[in-house]
Amino acid sequence: MNYNECIELARGRVGKVCKACPECNGRACGNKMPGPGAKGIGDTAIRNYNKWKEIRVQMDTLVKKRPIDTSLSLFGKTFRYPFFAGPVGAVNLHYGDSLNDVSYNDILVSACAEFGIAAFTGDGTDSNVMVAATRAIKNAKGFGIPTVKPWNIETIREKMALVHDADPFAVAMDIDAAGLPFLQNLNPPAGSKSVEELKAIREAAGVPFIVKGIMTVKGALKAKEAGAAAIVVSNHGGRVLDQCPATAEVLEEIAEAVGGSMKILVDGGIRSGTDVFKALALGADAVIIARPFVTAVYGGGREGVESYINKIGAELKDTMAMCGVASLDEITRDCVRR
Ligand SMILES: Cc1cc2nc3c(=O)[nH]c(=O)nc-3n(C[C@H](O)[C@H](O)[C@H](O)COP(=O)(O)O)c2cc1C
Numbered sequence: 001m002n003y004n005e006c007i008e009l010a011r012g013r014v015g016k017v018c019k020a021c022p023e024c025n026g027r028a029c030g031n032k033m034p035g036p037g038a039k040g041i042g043d044t045a046i047r048n049y050n051k052w053k054e055i056r057v058q059m060d061t062l063v064k065k066r067p068i069d070t071s072l073s074l075f076g077k078t079f080r081y082p083f084f085a086g087p088v089g090a091v092n093l094h095y096g097d098s099l100n101d102v103s104y105n106d107i108l109v110s111a112c113a114e115f116g117i118a119a120f121t122g123d124g125t126d127s128n129v130m131v132a133a134t135r136a137i138k139n140a141k142g143f144g145i146p147t148v149k150p151w152n153i154e155t156i157r158e159k160m161a162l163v164h165d166a167d168p169f170a171v172a173m174d175i176d177a178a179g180l181p182f183l184q185n186l187n188p189p190a191g192s193k194s195v196e197e198l199k200a201i202r203e204a205a206g207v208p209f210i211v212k213g214i215m216t217v218k219g220a221l222k223a224k225e226a227g228a229a230a231i232v233v234s235n236h237g238g239r240v241l242d243q244c245p246a247t248a249e250v251l252e253e254i255a256e257a258v259g260g261s262m263k264i265l266v267d268g269g270i271r272s273g274t275d276v277f278k279a280l281a282l283g284a285d286a287v288i289i290a291r292p293f294v295t296a297v298y299g300g301g302r303e304g305v306e307s308y309i310n311k312i313g314a315e316l317k318d319t320m321a322m323c324g325v326a327s328l329d330e331i332t333r334d335c336v337r338r
Contacts, residue, residue: 001303003296003311010299015096020295023271025049026238033239034093036291039179040242044235048269051246055278055336060324068317069327072286074263075208075229077143077169079286080116081313082328083276085305086267086290087147087174087212089122089129095294102132107297109136111305113143120172120212120288123149123159125182130159134166147172147212152188153200160204170229171205176213179240198226210265213240215250217257230263232288237268248282252333255283273315280328281336 010020017035019028026049029035031042038045072082085108092100099107105121112119121133121144130146137144145168148159163171175198177183178191193201202209208229214220215235223231233251235244247268255264266279267288279287289312296304320326323335 001300001307003304003307006300006304006307007295008299010295010304013096013098013298014295015094018095018291018295020299024291024295025271026269034090036094036237036294038238038242039240042238042242044238044242044244044246045269046238047246048235048238048248049271050269051248052269052271052275052278055248055282055338057274057277057281057319057323058335058337059322061322063324066326068320070313070316070320072328074286075169077118079118081276081309081316082280082286083270083312083316084117084145084265084286084288085112085119085293086288087120087122087145087172088290088294089124091294095298099298101126101129104294104297105129105133105136107301108293108305109133109140109144111297111302112309113140114302115306115309117309118143118145118169119293120145120147122147123174130162134162134168137168138166142167142169144168145170145172145210147174149173149177149183149190150175150193151183151186151190153197154188155190156201157204160206164206168207170208170210172210172212172232173201174212174234174236176215176234176236176240179236195222195226198223198228202227210263212265214254215244215247217254220254220258224258224262228262230265230285231258233264233266233284234268234288237290248278251279251284252282259283273312273317274319276312276316277319277323277331278336280331281333283333 026045029037210230211223212232296308
């Protein structure tokens, strides 16, 4: 199965809003939530996608031909490629009920681990989602990253107990989920956290703690102060705040401020190995791709995930070869131009 066949199959299974487009660029789903769209006027996901395309790669084939090494080392683990599958929660609501979060994460986590990368899992108001997600990660020998929502501290501690049992190599919190309506209305209150609160959560995590949803240097410095091992430069695919900048617009300044002192991941509209290359050139250590993995799983299950990983990996390898670099360390700022 190749990825095109996979999205053809997904088209019949992903419900009313997602059109399983050949290129997932945010246009067809616009501001449709429920659905995989973006909040408000709905142009932030589109902007995420478009801004990567404004960055161009610098060709250089006047180099000695060398084997290309795309492997990434992160938190004591080695991965085949510097990209991860992103957390997506409530898949049945947003995409269609041929899968739910339990069956989706089971397929995604195991397939990603099998084919050399790792998946982040999402979280939800249904407590079974985290139970099943951490079970899937445990079955994958810890090759997966549970992503806990910023609930109140008692709930977070309960979820962290599940996380510890799964023994993942890292745990994340999508701190920007503060912008999701269901979190805003909770009692006891959930959502935004102070640096002190984030420190306590990081201590409860016990493994490298990743703060997902940073869009400013100020936010990155606060995550660093709280002791985060990594941040994800992310606007949640435009789903939490209308009219954010694109992640490609803010990545470089954030990387300049905190790169080297913590790991930097980025997501939002990254749709090819060439986009992965651009993100690394602008200072990211790795990237996350979310929505296209949903169509991969709905369309092709385990084989869909395999085909998508192979597609993005092959594109990255080709871009590296054509830009004269042989390892991820060699992808530097001068490899791209704005
Ligand atoms: C339907 C849907 C559900 C999502 N659920 C979660 C979630 O539970 N936790 C989370 O951290 N991010 C969640 N995200 C955000 C993604 O992980 C990612 O940050 C965002 O979609 C941008 O990446 P992309 O453009 O590659 O999709 C969700 C995104 C979508 C479209």
